[in-house]
Amino acid sequence: MPAPDRNTTRYAHRHQRAVAAAAAVFADKGFHGASTRDIAEKLGIQQGSLYYYFKSKEAALEEVCLTALRDYVSHIESIASQPGKLEVKLQAAIAAHLATYEHNNEAMKVHNEQRLYLPKDRRKHLNALGSRYRQQLEGIFCEGVSTGQLRKDLDCHFTALSLIGLCNYWGIQLLRNAPLKTEDVTENCVDILLHGCLARHTGMPDTDTQTDTQVN
Amino acid sequence: MPAPDRNTTRYAHRHQRAVAAAAAVFADKGFHGASTRDIAEKLGIQQGSLYYYFKSKEAALEEVCLTALRDYVSHIESIASQPGKLEVKLQAAIAAHLATYEHNNEAMKVHNEQRLYLPKDRRKHLNALGSRYRQQLEGIFCEGVSTGQLRKDLDCHFTALSLIGLCNYWGIQLLRNAPLKTEDVTENCVDILLHGCLARHTGMPDTDTQTDTQVN
DNA sequence: GCTTTTTTCTATAAACCTATAGATTCTATA
DNA sequence: TATAGAATCTATAGGTTTATAGAAAAAAGC
Structure with missing residues (x-):
């Protein structure tokens, strides 16, 4: 068994299947x-x-x-680097985060919930990727603030982390709650995050477009 | 060993210590x-x-x-039942949620992360308590909508769940990140949840009161 | 078709884990 | 201080677990 590092297609394929099986079992x-x-x-x-x-x-x-993390990070980086209106970027970031849960659900769940059972030195690489994700997201918020699209007094670091927490929560729910639609959840998250809950006193009429997301 | 249900103070005390030890070890x-x-x-x-x-x-x-859940639920019920301005109630709810993490951190963490390893029938009681919590929180939001303090188009169910997700995220962070202050986190959560991130065009001047919460 | 390499199998060592039973030591009280 | 009951200890049955080694089967190369 001298380290099966032959990069045959066959091995790569089987190995990938093994990782997927491990993800499923660890998630469960x-x-x-x-x-x-x-x-x-x-x-x-x-x-x-x-x-x-x-x-x-x-x-x-x-x-x-x-x-799990590789996809996740590469997505946010391409989103953050492209120019565009902040609201659109944020929507894309949330959608991508939730989509990762949709397509790579078990692995994401495992990363979130089981990662800390790895010894510290084995987590280094994971931490680096996680930091990159956080930085990109925080950058999107900071950019929004500096272009005047977001409140000047926004704590970008706190907000970015909160968004991660929120997306992870709904990502897990998506996995356990089949009837939930990723698009609806995305829309709701964007809405709350951007506008908050308070009634607006801007004189603009309320656009009553509630999409109810009954879960249980 | 005929079921040590003697309700001596001594037993109750030791038993409590045993539960706390289990909480600490399970959390770790x-x-x-x-x-x-x-x-x-x-x-x-x-x-x-x-x-x-x-x-x-x-x-x-x-x-x-x-x-973990008993404290948690009894707090929210007393908050929800008392009359008062919505913003104050919400602030109290978030503060109570995070305080539970501060005082009962290990048990809360265990409930969040390990609960699903219990067989279904053992989870019934937990689920019931969890539902009560959710209902109370959702009630607070609904009340805010009907009194006109919150947007008419707010999805109260979704928002309540999101808040739970958010608080659980920050609760865990509080536990792992000693320098974080519960009050600051509470304030930030309330702020984002109520006002959102967008720059406001209400003509009111921006009150630049950012409390930076640098974590890492 | 024969040889080499890759992939899988079988068997097993060494450790660990839960739960129980019965003996033993503590504690409180009469 | 004698005694009942509470709390803890020791020892162990019966099972599971990870990881390894060497044999066997399957696939690929020539």
Whole structure:
């Protein structure tokens, strides 16, 4: 077993499937609650065979988290770098965040909930990616403030983190609550974040376009 | 060991300590990652002795979650039932939510992150308490809409859930980020939630009162 | 078709984990 | 101080877990 680093298409493909299986099992049972046997079973192989793809269970967790973050970060970076009206950018950022949950749901959930069970040094790479995401998002807000589209007194750092918290919350809900539509959630998040809840006294008539999102 | 239900002060006290120890260990290592030996160690007793206080490890998890929720729910109910201006109520609700994290941090974290590892029937009671919390919070928003203090087109259900998500996010951050001040976070949450991020075109001058909350 | 490499299998060591039973030590009270 | 009951200890059964090693099967290359 001399490190299967042959970059054959075949291996890459199978390895990817193994990561996906690990993501699904970790998402369902948690890192410690899941056994390597569970993952192997989902892949249709024997427990011992799993070690052909992962050096250890911990390495599997790390890989799952990384796959989740890579998409996530590359999306926000392309959104942040393109010029455009702030409202549109923000909407795109939220939509992308939630879409990542829609397409890569298990891995994202695992990253959020299980990442801290990795030892510190294994988390370094993850932290770096996470920081990049935060910075990009914060940058969008800062830009909005400097162009006068957002309130001058806005705490961009706090707001960016809050948005991440909000999106993660709804991302998980999307996963557990099939009837929820990603577009509706996106729209609602944008709305609250931009306009807040208070009644506006601007003289403009209320546009009564409520999209009810009954969950349970 | 005929069910130690003697309601002596002594037992109640020790039992409470056992729940707190379980909360701390579960919060740190997760339900499956923590062993009964870990909990016993934290209490300064032997692993087997723990079963004097808990019928099973699962029962311990259930108790931890319940202690967290009880405070949490009773607070919101007293806030929601008292009359008062909406903004004040909302501020109180957020402050109470975050305060629960401050005082009962481990148990709250465990409830959020580990609750789903309980079997469905053991979660019934928890779900009921959670629903009560949600309803009370949603009620506060609905009241605000009907009294004209909040936008008529506000989706109260969505907003209530979002606030829960937001508070849980910041609650966890408070726990991991000592320098963060609960009052600042509360203020920032209220501000964003009520006013949103957009620059206001009301003719009122901007009150530049930014409280920066640098985290990392 | 034969050889080499990749992939999977089987078997197992060594550790750990929950829960229980019965013995033992503490504590309070009469 | 003697005694009942509460609290803890020790020991262990029975099971699961990760990770490794070497054999076997499958796939690829020539």
